Amino acid sequence: MSITHDYEVDIKWEQGRIGIASSDALDNRIQVATPPEFKGGIDGIWSPEHLLVAAANSCLMTTFLAIAENSKLEFTSFDSKAKGKLEMKDGKYMISEIHFETYLKIPDMEQKQKAERLLHKSENVCLISNSLNAIRTISIHISKG
Known part of the structure; x- marks a missing residue:
């Protein structure tokens, strides 16, 4: 018997290189961005x-x-x-x-x-x-x- 679980995450672009990660199953949202090591990346935001x-x-x-x-x-x-x-x-x-x-x-x-x-x-x-x-x-x- 196979055991499976699904985990859904939505990403919505905000502006520039920044987006918001969210899930209907969770209360918290996480701001995400390109890391600063890459062109256009942003410091201080989860990558x-x-x-x-x-x-x-x-x-x-x-x-x-x-x-x-x-x-x-x-x-x-x-x-x-x-x-x-x-x-x-x-x-x-x-x-x-x-x-x-x-x-x-x-x-x-x-x-x-x-x-x-x-x-x-x-x-x-x-x-x-x-x-x-x-x-x-x-x-x-x-x-x-």
């Missing part, structure tokens, strides 16, 4: 490149939250920074790499190996990352807290 990296990073977090809960791993803090590398390959721009820098605080350091294993598993099974061709790497920092 498709930022949103792609944010999607991968937030998927890592939500996947970890589910796996940690199912595995009964206690933690007090989760923070992740992601950096996407945009480059031209074969004449086309693409996000070729995404690196996750994750910071996790756990109350019991005897659970450190389990926490590392679950973070690696989360990165491996994240559906957004698995939908991308980008090379993914993760650095894990676990401390007591």
